[in-house]
Amino acid sequence: MEVRARAPGKIILAGEHAVVHGSTAVSAAIDLYTYVSLRFPTPHDNDDALKLQLKDVDLEFSWPVGKLKEVLPELGIKSASSPSSCSLETTKAIASLVEELNLVDAKLGLASGISAFLWLYTSIHGEKPAKVVVTSELPLGSGLGSSAALCVALSAALLSLSDSLKLDFGHQGWQTFGDSELDLVNKWAFEGEKMIHGRPSGIDNTVSTFGNMIKFRSGELTHIKTNMPLKMLVTNTKVGRNTSALVAGVSERAARHGSAMASVFKAVDSISNEVVAIIQSPVSDDLAITEKEEKLGELMEMNQGLLQCMGVSHGTIEAVIKTTLKYKLATKLTGAGGGGCVLTLLPTRIGGRGMEISFSGFSS
Numbered sequence: 001m002e003v004r005a006r007a008p009g010k011i012i013l014a015g016e017h018a019v020v021h022g023s024t025a026v027s028a029a030i031d032l033y034t035y036v037s038l039r040f041p042t043p044h045d046n047d048d049a050l051k052l053q054l055k056d057v058d059l060e061f062s063w064p065v066g067k068l069k070e071v072l073p074e075l076g077i078k079s080a081s082s083p084s085s086c087s088l089e090t091t092k093a094i095a096s097l098v099e100e101l102n103l104v105d106a107k108l109g110l111a112s113g114i115s116a117f118l119w120l121y122t123s124i125h126g127e128k129p130a131k132v133v134v135t136s137e138l139p140l141g142s143g144l145g146s147s148a149a150l151c152v153a154l155s156a157a158l159l160s161l162s163d164s165l166k167l168d169f170g171h172q173g174w175q176t177f178g179d180s181e182l183d184l185v186n187k188w189a190f191e192g193e194k195m196i197h198g199r200p201s202g203i204d205n206t207v208s209t210f211g212n213m214i215k216f217r218s219g220e221l222t223h224i225k226t227n228m229p230l231k232m233l234v235t236n237t238k239v240g241r242n243t244s245a246l247v248a249g250v251s252e253r254a255a256r257h258g259s260a261m262a263s264v265f266k267a268v269d270s271i272s273n274e275v276v277a278i279i280q281s282p283v284s285d286d287l288a289i290t291e292k293e294e295k296l297g298e299l300m301e302m303n304q305g306l307l308q309c310m311g312v313s314h315g316t317i318e319a320v321i322k323t324t325l326k327y328k329l330a331t332k333l334t335g336a337g338g339g340g341c342v343l344t345l346l347p348t349r350i351g352g353r354g355m356e357i358s359f360s361g362f363s364s
């Protein structure tokens with residue numbers, strides 16, 4: 001039996017980082033996906049290992065089930081239907097398994113993703129042998145939510161074949177997830193994100209699970225409905241960075257300058273709420289669209305200024321901002337910053353092919 005699941009990446013229109021500290025943020029799923037396939041060997045295959053193939057980075061790993069049983073202290077006591085956080089003891093055990101893989105320095109960033117995989121897999125399926133294959137259309141570690149898409153697609157695939165959930169494969173082998181199953185996928189994915197990000201707000205896994213456009217604040221999701229055409233150009237600076245370190249850096253700055261940073265986070269909250277109000281208000285004519293685009297562009301510039309204030313911009317991001325400004329276009333970083341991807345609002349007056357925000361959740 002093989003199951004395949006996919007989950008989309010995302011852009012953040014407003015509110016990244018501040019959302020970790022309780023502010024509102026706005027995010028939309030994009031039509032670039034991470035795909036996970038899960039297959040259990042038949043007795044005939046005579047295979048007694050858990051295998052993970054990461055196609056994007058050309059790596060493959062294998063753990064004999066005996067090794068998993070020997071090293072992981074809480075195997076077999078987890079329930080797929082009640083997501084839980086990884087204990088300190090299990091975190092250490094998983095770290096030792098990952099250390100033994102001897103990843104080269106250039107691939108050390110993958111350790112957190114592999115740890116999330118081991119945690120999610122063994123929590124939901126224990127030490128059952130399987131082969132899991134991951135491929136992605138998203139650039140890894142670039143602000144488009146590759147870590148969340150991985151955790152959501154993985155959780156969806158794992159839960160699809162979980163005995164305790166007993167999901168039906170309906171019409172032509174497609175599974176439909178209802179709200180409670182989506183909620184479960186999202187909760188497990190959040191646990192995976194915690195292994196990768198340290199202190200995620202949950203916005204990335206939530207938009208990847210539910211799709212479309214969302215407003216997110218303190219773990220609360222609100223779906224956004226809009227008929228405003230919105231085109232964003234996504235530019236990848238190709239400067240590698242790590243979300244977990246950037247999030248930690250902002251928290252350290254907040255600890256050093258509590259009152260000033262609280263004001264920054266509050267300003268971001270107002271910006272995000274204004275973005276939502278503009279996007280949701282009905283569009284009457286072209287003039288109204290142009291007016292809204294101008295306001296959105298200004299809010300993106302204000303948000304970028306505050307992100308710079310948080311210390312998460314980068315020379316390459318500033319270079320894209322300077323270039324697009326020559327054409328009177330507004331640009332801000334998206335995701336954790338420090339390099340990665342930036343968004344430029346393409347007003348309808350320009351036309352052209354931006355990356356249109358698509359309306360797609362994960363499917364399996």
Ligand SMILES: Nc1ncnc2c1ncn2[C@@H]1O[C@H](COP(=O)(O)OP(=O)(O)OP(=O)(O)O)[C@@H](O)[C@H]1O
Binds near residue numbers: 113139140144335337
């Ligand atoms: N397809 C994949 N194959 C292997 N590992 C992956 C894959 N997708 C994500 N990862 C893991 O996620 C890490 C990147 O996560 P990180 O949160 O730093 O960036 P991001 O999610 O792309 O950006 P952001 O969090 O800003 O949206 C990688 O280093 C790796 O550990």
Ligand SMILES: C[C@@](O)(CCO)CC(=O)[O-]
Binds near residue numbers: 012016018200204
């Ligand atoms: C930087 C951050 O705000 C968004 C990353 O896409 C982190 C998070 O919210 O988990």
Ligand SMILES: [Mg+2]
Binds near residue numbers: 243
């Ligand atoms: Mg991430």
